[in-house]
Amino acid sequence: MSILLRIGLMLFSVGQFPPGQNTAQSVLWYLASFIVFIVFFMFWNRIQIRFWLREIEAALNKIKFMRDESRRISIETIKSVGKPKEDPAPRVDQFLEYLFIEPTSMDPSGIVQKFDHLLDVRDLRFKDEVRVIAPGADEAQLNTLENLLEASMDLNLIYKVVRHFYLFGKKTMSLYIIMQLQMIMPLLMQIVEAYMGAAHAFSKGQPIGDGAGAFVAAKLMHGNSFKKIAKDMVISEVPIDGRKVFVLKAEGPGGNVGKPGDAIKAVIDKYKKKVSMVVMIDAQVKLEGEDTGDTAEAIGAAIGGVGTEKYKIEESIFKHKIPVNAILIKQSIQEAISPMKKEVIKGVENAVAVVRRLINDRTKKGDIVIVAGIGNTVGIGQ
Amino acid sequence: MSTPPRRATGVSTLFLYLVLSMFLFTLSLLALYYGVVLYTRGQIDEALIWLSSGAGGMGISFLMTARLRKGMAPPPATPFQNVVTIVECSKDAFKSLRKFSQGDFIFKKAEKCPKCGQPMTITSVYYEEAEKKPHPFRWLK
Numbered sequence: 001m002s003i004l005l006r007i008g009l010m011l012f013s014v015g016q017f018p019p020g021q022n023t024a025q026s027v028l029w030y031l032a033s034f035i036v037f038i039v040f041f042m043f044w045n046r047i048q049i050r051f052w053l054r055e056i057e058a059a060l061n062k063i064k065f066m067r068d069e070s071r072r073i074s075i076e077t078i079k080s081v082g083k084p085k086e087d088p089a090p091r092v093d094q095f096l097e098y099l100f101i102e103p104t105s106m107d108p109s110g111i112v113q114k115f116d117h118l119l120d121v122r123d124l125r126f127k128d129e130v131r132v133i134a135p136g137a138d139e140a141q142l143n144t145l146e147n148l149l150e151a152s153m154d155l156n157l158i159y160k161v162v163r164h165f166y167l168f169g170k171k172t173m174s175l176y177i178i179m180q181l182q183m184i185m186p187l188l189m190q191i192v193e194a195y196m197g198a199a200h201a202f203s204k205g206q207p208i209g210d211g212a213g214a215f216v217a218a219k220l221m222h223g224n225s226f227k228k229i230a231k232d233m234v235i236s237e238v239p240i241d242g243r244k245v246f247v248l249k250a251e252g253p254g255g256n257v258g259k260p261g262d263a264i265k266a267v268i269d270k271y272k273k274k275v276s277m278v279v280m281i282d283a284q285v286k287l288e289g290e291d292t293g294d295t296a297e298a299i300g301a302a303i304g305g306v307g308t309e310k311y312k313i314e315e316s317i318f319k320h321k322i323p324v325n326a327i328l329i330k331q332s333i334q335e336a337i338s339p340m341k342k343e344v345i346k347g348v349e350n351a352v353a354v355v356r357r358l359i360n361d362r363t364k365k366g367d368i369v370i371v372a373g374i375g376n377t378v379g380i381g382q
Numbered sequence: 383m384s385t386p387p388r389r390a391t392g393v394s395t396l397f398l399y400l401v402l403s404m405f406l407f408t409l410s411l412l413a414l415y416y417g418v419v420l421y422t423r424g425q426i427d428e429a430l431i432w433l434s435s436g437a438g439g440m441g442i443s444f445l446m447t448a449r450l451r452k453g454m455a456p457p458p459a460t461p462f463q464n465v466v467t468i469v470e471c472s473k474d475a476f477k478s479l480r481k482f483s484q485g486d487f488i489f490k491k492a493e494k495c496p497k498c499g500q501p502m503t504i505t506s507v508y509y510e511e512a513e514k515k516p517h518p519f520r521w522l523k
Binding site for chain 1: 396398399402450461462465482484485486487488489490506507508509510511
């Protein structure tokens with residue numbers, strides 16, 4: 001019998017337990033405690049790293065599952081909507097690997113126009129690509145399919161970046177890389193689940209939370225005639241309490257955000273100082289503790305994205321010193337890109353009432369007002 | 383598509399986790415036993431130290447196992463099943479709620495009104511969440 005087994009038996013034999021009956025046992029107990037303490041003291045970092053790696057690995061497998069699931073949903077939707085003659089899987093896989101290279105910011109002058117141009121090129125390229133993959137889809141379906149593929153593309157990118165840092169951290173056993181990854185993992189998982197929700201919504205053409213602003217505009221313009229004003233944007237002239245109100249939104253019901261900057265600029269360029277107010281309605285990421293669907297009023301251009309559209313709007317309103325008001329409909333980042341919740345619908349109804357109140361309070365009869373509903377208009381007509 | 387993460391070679395973290403958890407559990411069990419023995423001998427102060435150490439160790443061991451199980455939990459099932467469509471008739475204010483079907487969108491002309499026979503309009507499409515547990519920090523609101 002080995003010496004270790006003898007010591008073990010001596011330490012843990014129930015007959016001789018508890019220790020402290022004789023000096024030898026006490027010494028062995030203190031020695032064992034000391035060894036455990038030293039082992040933990042010296043190797044705790046490595047043990048902790050292994051725990052963290054295990055957690056990251058579990059999360060990474062979940063991300064992989066969701067990435068594969070969104071790819072499957074994309075392919076199935078393309079097959080049912082686009083009626084392709086050949087298997088779309090290889091082209092979808094190629095699409096998921098697309099990257100966007102930002103223009104250099106070393107010389108910031110003119111970067112907005114460069115960004116705008118590249119985004120236009122990207123959009124055109126994506127649409128052409130989707131048209132080839134899904135030849136049977138109409139224009140609205142093409143837009144929604146493009147959004148669906150973009151959600152899958154983002155999931156693929158997140159998976160690859162997390163996997164990169166996981167493998168790199170494991171290779172170098174760097175505490176700092178692994179610790180940072182483990183710490184941001186809950187936030188990343190929320191974003192991944194949100195993208196998964198987006199994939200589900202886009203595959204069925206359901207409105208998403210981000211479409212709250214577009215829904216407000218649609219409610220205001222519903223029943224009135226509308227026409228196209230800029231790329232993927234529609235405008236309707238709506239009489240509200242004696243004012244001439246131009247309501248703008250992206251063209252639905254396909255997945256689209258349009259170019260609200262160009263649309264607002266076109267109206268302001270036409271009516272110049274006659275425009276007495278611009279009201280923008282958009283979804284806003286709420287803070288923890290705030291309720292979904294709550295509305296808040298703000299001053300300034302309420303629009304997200306890269307910033308090119310915001311720049312155009314600010315340039316136009318500043319040129320003619322037009323006041324710009326905003327109404328924000330609060331929701332979490334997950335709610336913004338998942339199917340629209342009932343609470344958001346209540347926020348939309350409230351926002352419509354606020355728009356009417358703002359027009360009444362802050363303009364006179366005969367004034368021209370621009371109301372722009374910002375957001376993805378998937379599942380929302382006009 | 384690219385390859386999934388490679389499984390760890392050598393002693394797997396899962397195994398290490400299990401061994402540590404079991405080791406802690408055994409030690410805690412012994413500490414509890416020792417505490418009971420000391421208590422029966424009347425050494426109350428020492429017994430309390432051993433009993434509390436044992437209980438603490440047990441708790442940590444259970445937490446470690448629970449954490450492990452959480453990591454192994456399967457990915458969420460298909461979410462957002464309960465999406466509904468509201469259809470309204472502008473003539474007689476008839477309103478109906480039905481399950482969302484592919485092709486529905488807000489302000490689309492939908493089926494005919496069962497009352498007046500005019501085509502109705504979809505006025506809303508939304509996701510209705512199942513009954514939620516009360517927020518744990520609702521007192522902060």
